[in-house]
Structures are given as structure tokens and as C-alpha cells.
Amino acid sequence: MSRPTLRYNLNDLLAFVTVAREGSFTRAAARLGVTQSALSQAISGLEARLKIRLLTRTTRSLSPTLAGERLMQAIGYRFDDIQQELEALTELRDKPAGTVRITCGDNIIQTTLLPKLMPLLHEYPDIKVEFDIDYGFRDIVADRFDAGVRLGESLDKDMIAIPIGPELRMAAVATPDYFAQHPLPKTPRDLMHHRCINIRLPTYGGLYVWEFEKQGKKLNINVDGPLIFNTSLHITAAMLGGLGIAYLPEPEFSPYLEQGRLIRVLEDWCPSFAGYHLYYPSRRQPSPAFSLVLEALRLKNSGYAESQSP
Structure with missing residues (x-):
């Protein structure tokens, strides 16, 4: 029976x-x-x-x-396999479709992701891109993201990373009004006597230690000040209000530096480093929609090789 x-x-x-x-x-x-x-x-x-x-x-x-x-x-x-196969079926359509989920920070969306993806989204109206703003190092496999964006070339296990922007430098800046009331710092150690705007990194829980380097000499400085944020967007706003010195990648401040609204200090202590990378699982077959997004974001003629973790 x-x-x-x-x-x-x-x-x-x-x-x-x-x-x-x-x-x-x-x-x-x-x-x-x-x-x-x-x-x-x-x-x-x-x-x-x-x-x-x-x-x-x-x-x-x-x-x-x-x-x-x-x-x-x-x-x-x-269910993930089923979803992946359903997305792969869009290869048989006239134009690919599907949703691509990317976890990243605020500024990179404005400076890189949106400008590069707008032409693609006009050409392929059935492709959707979902951005998740998060400054922590998300587990993109467990959280079901297609990709993430982070600075540098640090990779999680079984990840592929491609450069999507040029090399960057950090910038320590404040308003002319702030420096009218406080002396210009000559070395990174002078920052310990200044009001600085801090950022707390979600992944580690602690305050970001400001990292400097000059002629091979590295200095890590624990700064103090009136405000702590966990996103860069509000740091820029507070710093423009004259509340202290901020320290973020150059693109965060570029428009204000060009307008003369900010003064940059310690520039000789800020060497260039690898810029933004898009990373994604090496063992997952990219959907047609993600392949198009990947190609649109890839830094052309960068001189950087695509890297993969062991």
C-alpha cells in the first residue's frame, strides 16, 4: 500500500x-x-x-x-536556482529583462553608477536596478544581491572584482571660516587638536581611524569632534556648516573644492589607492541583465586586470 x-x-x-x-x-x-x-x-x-x-x-x-x-x-x-533560470530565459527575448540588486554607498551612485547605467536603462526598459545603500561589507550571496561596490581590491571568498572607477585619493577638508578660527594642520598628528567629523563603520562597529602615508611612512590618527555619522552624505553637510574637518575620498568634495567653498590640507599625506570595484560571486552564472550592467559599469582602458579571490 x-x-x-x-x-x-x-x-x-x-x-x-x-x-x-x-x-x-x-x-x-x-x-x-x-x-x-x-x-x-x-x-x-x-x-x-x-x-x-x-x-x-x-x-x-x-x-x-x-x-x-x-x-x-x-x-x-x-528557489534561487529557479529564479536564476527564469532570468536566464530572457536571453530568448528580443531584449533582456530582470532586476539587478547592488549594495553600495551613497556617493558612488551619484558619481558613477547612475551616469553609467542611465543609457542602458533607456535602451533596455525591462531591466530594473535596485540600489541598497549600506556602508557595511554585506554578504551578497546570503543577502541575495547580484553585486556590491567597495573601495580597493579586497575580496570576499569566491568573488570576482572589476574596477569601475579610477584611482582615488583621500582628502582632508574644512571651510575657510573654520580655518579662519583654527590653524592649518601641518602633519596628521595636528588633527588631534582639531574638531573632526567622524564616521562609524557598520562592519566593525568602531570609529574610522584616519589613515595617512608620506614617503612610505604611515600614520593612523584617532580624531575627535562634535559629530559621528554612519554615512558620508551627512558628513559633507556638517562640514560645509563649519563644524570641523572631514576626511573622505576626493569625489565627495570635488564640486565644493572647485567652487572654493573648501580648503584642503595635508594633501602630501594622501597618496592614491585603488578606486571603486564592483564585486560579484565567481560561481554564479550572470543573468543577461546583469551581464549588460556589468559591461556598462566596467572601467574602459583602465589598465587594471579583473581580479578573482582564491
């Missing part, structure tokens, strides 16, 4: 996978485009049919149970 077959709605399984990954019914409902009530009912129905709890819910947290973890490991990646 054959065993009875249990049939499960794939939407319910997708609902479970999404909730488990997001760790939140609110975020999962927003990603799936459904109500939280419908999502909760789908999970409850799935648990009732399986006769086992898949999620542990409290007023402050949500996490998979042991059974939920096992189910995630068994089916989570299969």
Missing part, C-alpha cells in the same frame, strides 16, 4: 524561505508584495500541514527552529 502524498503550495514554501531569510514578517511581506496577515496565515498553514513548528516567534525576534533550519537548507537554494 502506497503512502499518502502530501502536497504543499509552493507559495507557502517561498513565504517561509523569505521570512526565515529576512528575520521579519514586515520585511518579508514587503519583499513578496503581500500583507503580513496573509504571510502569517501561510506560515501557520504550512506548519499545521507539516505538524511541526518552523519558526520561533517572540515579541522582539524571529528565527527558524531546528526543523526550520533543515527545511531552509533543503529548499532555500532551489
Whole structure:
């Protein structure tokens, strides 16, 4: 006698996978485009049919149970494979389509990503690009991003990185009004006697240590000041308000330096370094849409080779 077959709605399984990954019914409902009530009912129905709890819910947290973890490991990646295959089918269309998700910082969107991608998006109206502003080093595989953007050539395991911008330099700047009231710093150590605007790096949790180098001599300076931010956008605004010295990559300040609204200091302590790179998993077959985005962003005639982590 054959065993009875249990049939499960794939939407319910997708609902479970999404909730488990997001760790939140609110975020999962927003990603799936459904109500939280419908999502909760789908999970409850799935648990009732399986006769086992898949999620542990409290007023402050949500996490998979042991059974939920096992189910995630068994089916989570299969939904990713299905999505990837569906996106690959756009190769057979007249024009590729699909969504490309990129995690990055604020400034690189304005200076590089949008200018380079606008012509592509006009030519291919069915391609969508989603930007996630985040200054931490996201796990783009676990968080289901197609790519990320970061400074330098540091790579996560199994990542490919391509340069999308030229070499950069850091810049220490403040307004003329600020320096009318405070002496110009002659060396990086002088910054310890200045009001400086800090940034806290999400990945490490600590304040960014200002790094300088001159003729092979490196100095790391812990600065202090009235403000701490976790994005560069507000640092620039505060510094333009005369609240202290800021230290960020040159492109953050270029328009204001050209207008004479800022004074740059310690320039001889700021050597060039590898600029912005786009990185993505080496083991994942790029979708047609992502391949077009990749080609649009690639730095032409850069002299840099595409690099891959071991």
C-alpha cells in the first residue's frame, strides 16, 4: 500500500524561505508584495500541514527552529536556482529583462553608477536596478544581491572584482571660516587638536581611524569632534556648516573644492589607492541583465586586470 502524498503550495514554501531569510514578517511581506496577515496565515498553514513548528516567534525576534533550519537548507537554494533560470530565459527575448540588486554607498551612485547605467536603462526598459545603500561589507550571496561596490581590491571568498572607477585619493577638508578660527594642520598628528567629523563603520562597529602615508611612512590618527555619522552624505553637510574637518575620498568634495567653498590640507599625506570595484560571486552564472550592467559599469582602458579571490 502506497503512502499518502502530501502536497504543499509552493507559495507557502517561498513565504517561509523569505521570512526565515529576512528575520521579519514586515520585511518579508514587503519583499513578496503581500500583507503580513496573509504571510502569517501561510506560515501557520504550512506548519499545521507539516505538524511541526518552523519558526520561533517572540515579541522582539524571529528565527527558524531546528526543523526550520533543515527545511531552509533543503529548499532555500532551489528557489534561487529557479529564479536564476527564469532570468536566464530572457536571453530568448528580443531584449533582456530582470532586476539587478547592488549594495553600495551613497556617493558612488551619484558619481558613477547612475551616469553609467542611465543609457542602458533607456535602451533596455525591462531591466530594473535596485540600489541598497549600506556602508557595511554585506554578504551578497546570503543577502541575495547580484553585486556590491567597495573601495580597493579586497575580496570576499569566491568573488570576482572589476574596477569601475579610477584611482582615488583621500582628502582632508574644512571651510575657510573654520580655518579662519583654527590653524592649518601641518602633519596628521595636528588633527588631534582639531574638531573632526567622524564616521562609524557598520562592519566593525568602531570609529574610522584616519589613515595617512608620506614617503612610505604611515600614520593612523584617532580624531575627535562634535559629530559621528554612519554615512558620508551627512558628513559633507556638517562640514560645509563649519563644524570641523572631514576626511573622505576626493569625489565627495570635488564640486565644493572647485567652487572654493573648501580648503584642503595635508594633501602630501594622501597618496592614491585603488578606486571603486564592483564585486560579484565567481560561481554564479550572470543573468543577461546583469551581464549588460556589468559591461556598462566596467572601467574602459583602465589598465587594471579583473581580479578573482582564491
